[in-house]
Amino acid sequence: xxxxxxxxxxxxxxxxxxxxxxxxxxxxxxxxxxxxxxxxxxxxxxxxxxxxxxxxxxxxxxxxxxxxxxxxxxxxxxxxxxxxxxxxxxxxxxxxxxxxxxxxxxxxxxxxxxxxxxxxxxxxxxxxxxxxxxxxxxxxxxxxxxxxxxxxxxxxxxxxxxxxxxxxxxxxxxxxxxxxxxxxxxxxxxxxxxxxxxxxxxxxxxxxxxxxxxxxxxxxxxxxxxxx
Amino acid sequence: xxxxxxxxxxxxxxxxxxxxxxxxxxxxxxxxxxxxxxxxxxxxxxxxxxxxxxxxxxxxxxxxxxxxxxxxxxxxxxxxxxxxxxxxxxxxxxxxxxxxxxxxxxxxxxxxxxxxxxxxxxxxxxxxxxxxxxxxxxxxxxxxxxxxxxxxxxxxxxxxxxxxxxxxxxxxxxxxxxxxxxxxxxxxxxxxxxxxxxxxxxxxxxxxxxxxxxxxxxxxxxxxxxxxxxxxxxxxxxxxxxxxxxxxxxxxxxxxxxxxxxxxxxxxxxxxxxxxxxxxxxxxxxxxxxxxxxxxxxxxxxxxx
Numbered sequence: 001x002x003x004x005x006x007x008x009x010x011x012x013x014x015x016x017x018x019x020x021x022x023x024x025x026x027x028x029x030x031x032x033x034x035x036x037x038x039x040x041x042x043x044x045x046x047x048x049x050x051x052x053x054x055x056x057x058x059x060x061x062x063x064x065x066x067x068x069x070x071x072x073x074x075x076x077x078x079x080x081x082x083x084x085x086x087x088x089x090x091x092x093x094x095x096x097x098x099x100x101x102x103x104x105x106x107x108x109x110x111x112x113x114x115x116x117x118x119x120x121x122x123x124x125x126x127x128x129x130x131x132x133x134x135x136x137x138x139x140x141x142x143x144x145x146x147x148x149x150x151x152x153x154x155x156x157x158x159x160x161x162x163x164x165x166x167x168x169x170x171x172x173x174x175x176x177x178x179x180x181x182x183x184x185x186x187x188x189x190x191x192x193x194x195x196x197x198x199x200x201x202x203x204x205x206x207x208x209x210x211x212x213x214x215x216x217x218x219x220x221x222x223x224x225x226x227x228x
Numbered sequence: 229x230x231x232x233x234x235x236x237x238x239x240x241x242x243x244x245x246x247x248x249x250x251x252x253x254x255x256x257x258x259x260x261x262x263x264x265x266x267x268x269x270x271x272x273x274x275x276x277x278x279x280x281x282x283x284x285x286x287x288x289x290x291x292x293x294x295x296x297x298x299x300x301x302x303x304x305x306x307x308x309x310x311x312x313x314x315x316x317x318x319x320x321x322x323x324x325x326x327x328x329x330x331x332x333x334x335x336x337x338x339x340x341x342x343x344x345x346x347x348x349x350x351x352x353x354x355x356x357x358x359x360x361x362x363x364x365x366x367x368x369x370x371x372x373x374x375x376x377x378x379x380x381x382x383x384x385x386x387x388x389x390x391x392x393x394x395x396x397x398x399x400x401x402x403x404x405x406x407x408x409x410x411x412x413x414x415x416x417x418x419x420x421x422x423x424x425x426x427x428x429x430x431x432x433x434x435x436x437x438x439x440x441x442x443x444x445x446x447x448x449x450x451x452x453x454x455x456x457x458x459x460x461x462x463x464x465x466x467x468x469x470x471x472x473x474x475x476x477x478x479x480x481x482x483x484x485x486x487x488x489x490x491x492x493x494x495x496x497x498x499x500x501x502x503x504x505x506x507x508x509x510x511x512x513x514x515x516x517x518x519x520x521x522x523x524x525x526x527x528x529x530x531x532x533x
Contacts (some may be wrong), residue, residue: 037398073448075443075447075448075451076446077337077446078443078444078445078446079446079502083444089437089440089441089444091438091441093244093247093248101443102445103440103446105236106442106445106446106447106448106451107446108230108232108233110232111232132507150445154446
């Protein structure tokens, strides 16, 4: 599903975010990405949804060579990748329903289909009753659920989540994790960057640890930690 | 693009105008105010143009005929002058009328000077008053009229006058006034453009996050752009239409209340009906265009990956 071959990323200021990363993530895998701040986790994820291009090396997502993609084609690749952030990134002036529907309007889905699918997804994340609320009227956990609903509404093959529980209390975090597991169970490949030791050690999945732009550990059903 | 998508863009453009209430208000006001100033100068400049044209059109050539020529010759000369393509009107002023006019022009204080003259010993020649199509070419026409006289062996034209020297100065002044008006209007249009597109840039800068999210969920650039175009066009149109309505109403009131005063000075103000279409067209056209291009340019900047 996601394959990186000797990927390097050097930013214009000269900092090396990734230095020769090679990795293969299979369809329907659930992967934790761990490592200290500034290790290159965010760059790793940005490369997947083509916010950044590699300085060297190759990345393919869902069979497409992402690095060589023409800018015109980027939107179409993104439609197959759902992205979730620590800070939710909802449109503050749109209702919950509108925020989720937006991702479907973008792909010019028929209105009736949008209505049906958005309500379906809101039910899945447990927010059917708050469809007409504005993001500011929701709790952090609820806002993150909206963001997840938006990420999955178009049935993407890959979900990229950058510290989705970073701003949430432990109990709410577990709720979000259950939701992500459910989405994974339904077939999506999930890559999640996290600092949450308890989650990683309890909900055992593949763990990839990055430090100084290099993968230092890659274990199936691994534990949290990156200092070797 | 699907029709339903177009509808969505229209709805989204109008909605976001409402959602971003204060920013929209700021943009609309900025457009309205800049264009109002432009409109005021536009009307001013239209009136100055009109006035200078009126003055220019009052310029005439006077052809003084020889005292000793026959009636037939007088008529022949008149026909020759009237046949020139540059001449728009020609009027015969017999010497009796000339004397009468002179008396009037001298006023009461000068009455005595002409007391000794009447029809029997009128010292004035018969004249033709000639108006030309293009007042700026009056010198040329005057020379042609002189040639008509010189070509005749009897030399029936004694002199041709059009206020040599004075007329040229008049045209220099009226042209300068017109050009200055044009420069001011163009300068204001440019300033208004900058001011407005800057405001629109600010409103869009405030929404760069929104654009970022749109990109993230896979919106194509044109999909992102459309609602902003529509919003920009709406902002431009509303602002300029408000200004046009206000400006023309104020101007109409002004013209009507000053008509008599200016009329006494022989100045005819341009009416709202004559200027409305031009002023409205320029303001609304410019406002809407700036709205669209301002938002197009700013969105473009934020769309770059």
